[in-house]
Amino acid sequence: MSVHHTRLIAALDTPSYEQALTWATELESKVDAIKLGLEFTYACGLDAVRNLAAKQELFLDLKLHDIPNTVASGLKALTPIHPSLMTIHALGGPEMIARSRAVLEEAFEGKTARPRLLAVTVLTSMNEESLSAIGINATPLEEVVRLGKMAIKAGADGLVCSAHEITALRDALGDGPELVVPGIRPAGSSTDDQKRIMTPAQAAQAGADWIVVGRPITRAENPAAAAQAIQDELQAVTRCR
Ligand SMILES: O=C(O)c1cc(=O)[nH]c(=O)n1[C@@H]1O[C@H](COP(=O)(O)O)[C@@H](O)[C@H]1O
Numbered sequence: 331m332s333v334h335h336t337r338l339i340a341a342l343d344t345p346s347y348e349q350a351l352t353w354a355t356e357l358e359s360k361v362d363a364i365k366l367g368l369e370f371t372y373a374c375g376l377d378a379v380r381n382l383a384a385k386q387e388l389f390l391d392l393k394l395h396d397i398p399n400t401v402a403s404g405l406k407a408l409t410p411i412h413p414s415l416m417t418i419h420a421l422g423g424p425e426m427i428a429r430s431r432a433v434l435e436e437a438f439e440g441k442t443a444r445p446r447l448l449a450v451t452v453l454t455s456m457n458e459e460s461l462s463a464i465g466i467n468a469t470p471l472e473e474v475v476r477l478g479k480m481a482i483k484a485g486a487d488g489l490v491c492s493a494h495e496i497t498a499l500r501d502a503l504g505d506g507p508e509l510v511v512p513g514i515r516p517a518g519s520s521t522d523d524q525k526r527i528m529t530p531a532q533a534a535q536a537g538a539d540w541i542v543v544g545r546p547i548t549r550a551e552n553p554a555a556a557a558q559a560i561q562d563e564l565q566a567v568t569r570c571r
Pocket residue numbers: 341343367391393417450452453454455490491512513514522524542543544545546
């Protein structure tokens with residue numbers, strides 16, 4: 331059994347390269363990785379992503395969801411950036427996930443670390459009502475566990491879920507899958523469009539491997555101090571597993 335600490339990813343959601351570079355520099359010693367997603371990548375392009383990846387460990391969150399061949403080919407095209415973590419949607423199904431995993435294995439054969447493939451389960455902006463609106467008559471917990479089991483069996487290395495589902499996923503899947511958890515809000519901060527939220531300490535206690543925090547850091551008056559406060563909260567929670 332070893333001591334396990336939850337690590338912090340800052341989501342740098344901005345269309346501005348200068349802004350993202352400023353945040354990445356300010357947060358360099360405060361966070362464990364940065365996340366670049368749709369907004370930054372569409373606005374600034376892959377060269378800009380590559381530049382920031384040279385500064386800090388990268389979670390490239392492009393949430394691919396298409397037919398298996400298109401997703402696998404898209405992931406392959408992204409491999410020169412060599413992020414640590416990449417996302418696809420679990421809803422694409424087992425063949426899409428299996429082909430994605432295979433393409434990463436192939437591209438990084440013989441190299442030490444390939445990017446880990448994360449399947450996004452139910453977005454943290456959704457609740458039971460929003461699931462019902464798209465024809466899914468299940469609770470987010472039930473749906474996350476159902477999708478999570480399918481995605482890990484098909485070859486995903488880990489899952490994106492809310493902190494509310496961590497215990498059920500660990501019960502169903504054990505400690506192996508990497509659980510990456512957005513929808514994090516320090517006590518007293520605005521929930522914005524997030525529905526299934528928890529504080530950093532609660533997510534750490536539940537067993538998150540990583541938490542993803544965007545606006546509570548990037549919209550703070552002092553992003554570095556906000557990130558440090560979250561790290562302090564995480565460090566106070568020690569879990570053994
Ligand atoms: O894949 C993600 O990272 C993700 C999945 C999810 O279910 N919910 C979610 O919020 N995210 C991302 O996590 C970040 C959360 O940002 P904040 O709500 O500003 O903390 C955003 O960049 C989202 O794209």
